[in-house]
Amino acid sequence: MDFAELFTFSTRDMLPRATRKGLVSYFDYQGPYVTLDFDEARLRRAMHRLQLGLHDVVHDGIVMLNAEVTLLGATRCRVIVSASGSSTDLAPADLARVLQRLRMTTQSDSAPSQAFSIQAAGICPPTGAQVFFLSVASEGTAFTWRGEFDLTLPVADEAVTLSHNAVAWMIPSARLGLASVERRLRRMGWSVVRFDDLAAATLALGQLDGRSLPALLMKAEEADEDLASLDRLAAALPAAWTILAVVAGSPAVSSAVGQRIDVRVLPLSPHELDQITTHANSGSATGTPASAFAALHEGRRTILVVEDHPVNQLVARGMLEALGYEVQIAEDGAQAVAMCRAHPPDLVLMDLNMPVMGGEEAATTLRALQSVGEVPPFPILAATAQHRAEAQRACAESGMDGLVEKPLRMDVLGTELRRVLPAVR
Numbered sequence: 001m002d003f004a005e006l007f008t009f010s011t012r013d014m015l016p017r018a019t020r021k022g023l024v025s026y027f028d029y030q031g032p033y034v035t036l037d038f039d040e041a042r043l044r045r046a047m048h049r050l051q052l053g054l055h056d057v058v059h060d061g062i063v064m065l066n067a068e069v070t071l072l073g074a075t076r077c078r079v080i081v082s083a084s085g086s087s088t089d090l091a092p093a094d095l096a097r098v099l100q101r102l103r104m105t106t107q108s109d110s111a112p113s114q115a116f117s118i119q120a121a122g123i124c125p126p127t128g129a130q131v132f133f134l135s136v137a138s139e140g141t142a143f144t145w146r147g148e149f150d151l152t153l154p155v156a157d158e159a160v161t162l163s164h165n166a167v168a169w170m171i172p173s174a175r176l177g178l179a180s181v182e183r184r185l186r187r188m189g190w191s192v193v194r195f196d197d198l199a200a201a202t203l204a205l206g207q208l209d210g211r212s213l214p215a216l217l218m219k220a221e222e223a224d225e226d227l228a229s230l231d232r233l234a235a236a237l238p239a240a241w242t243i244l245a246v247v248a249g250s251p252a253v254s255s256a257v258g259q260r261i262d263v264r265v266l267p268l269s270p271h272e273l274d275q276i277t278t279h280a281n282s283g284s285a286t287g288t289p290a291s292a293f294a295a296l297h298e299g300r301r302t303i304l305v306v307e308d309h310p311v312n313q314l315v316a317r318g319m320l321e322a323l324g325y326e327v328q329i330a331e332d333g334a335q336a337v338a339m340c341r342a343h344p345p346d347l348v349l350m351d352l353n354m355p356v357m358g359g360e361e362a363a364t365t366l367r368a369l370q371s372v373g374e375v376p377p378f379p380i381l382a383a384t385a386q387h388r389a390e391a392q393r394a395c396a397e398s399g400m401d402g403l404v405e406k407p408l409r410m411d412v413l414g415t416e417l418r419r420v421l422p423a424v425r
Helices: 003-020 040-057 092-101 180-188 198-203 225-234 270-279 310-322 333-342 360-373 388-398 410-420
Strands: 023-030 062-071 077-087 104-109 116-123 131-137 140-150 167-171 190-196 216-220 242-247 264-265 303-306 326-330 347-351 380-384 402-405
Touching: 003 023, 003 040, 003 062, 003 270, 003 347, 023 180, 023 310, 023 326, 040 077, 040 092, 040 140, 062 310, 077 270, 077 310, 092 104, 131 310, 140 310, 167 198, 180 190, 180 270, 180 310, 198 225, 216 225, 225 242, 242 270, 303 333, 310 326, 310 347, 310 410, 326 333, 333 347, 333 360, 333 388, 347 360, 360 380, 360 388, 380 388, 380 410, 388 402, 402 410
Parallel strands: 023 062, 167 190, 167 216, 216 242, 242 264, 303 326, 303 347, 347 380, 380 402
Antiparallel strands: 062 077, 077 140, 104 116, 116 131, 131 140
């Protein structure tokens, strides 16, 4: 089994646990597909240990599982897996137990008022890979697993991309989001249109011509799923691949839901997305994103996250990518100013307390550059754990457009971004 599939299956095992806790989950895999010259059972145990450790310490907010594979030549690769989360409820007893279970040695344990509360490191027993842990007090937690492995084959495949324009309709549910699927589909060349519910998608269908019909219709399962309504919409879109996305253990996995609905377990693996994209490339399901619905989702906004803490960088990136934005990272205010000069973003999400140059000084500098036309205008939002009244005063004095409090919440962040970013044309 290649590592992309193994990582997906490990995450599927944990997704029901996250759903029961009310956590929002985000999943991504980047890089070539590789088959590691390593015992599969030991790798699966390693991924399970890592993800279980995260779920045991994160009790609210969002959890993000990311894998990145980099080739180091024809027969060797580096694999980095990060399991991170934002949580306001990090119990010291839970954390101590998990670190002990993972055989990780605490490197520092600072006071809660300081930026880094705990750092730890260890070796993953099943694989010998390095494992690092970092917790930022009241803001976020991250485990990082890093190893280098030989490949069983010298050639690694890449993800399939679309050979022509095609549209995917996505219908998330209150229980299950599809943001990480959307993100990966866009990377493969799809135009993605999101609807609030089946009724909205059905209404949109009546306003489209045949050229702008979707090649893919994916709906996340509701608690009381109305399969008959989904089947009717699938019947009206005979060229579209219709998928009901569920979590492992859902009754829909084994139930007969009709020939028009394909039931798939989240997260979808990279190879499943390849299969869907190859089907669209074959011409049996094509579409042109010429409709107003697709056009609204064509623009890809870039947000510059200015943040010096690695955990906060992971959390902010995961949330923003799940919300559909491209993300760049600057580690301090001075670097942010230089990046804005070279490649201006659509918005800056600015931490206030940073070394080299703090957020207030960076915002003031950017506003001065904008006033003389050296940098184009864009909104600046503060991200801070400071007292709200104090932070609001600092934001106003430095010319920022608003603030979001840490730990970040995806719903609050999304609402604030929609408030300050002009609508996509």
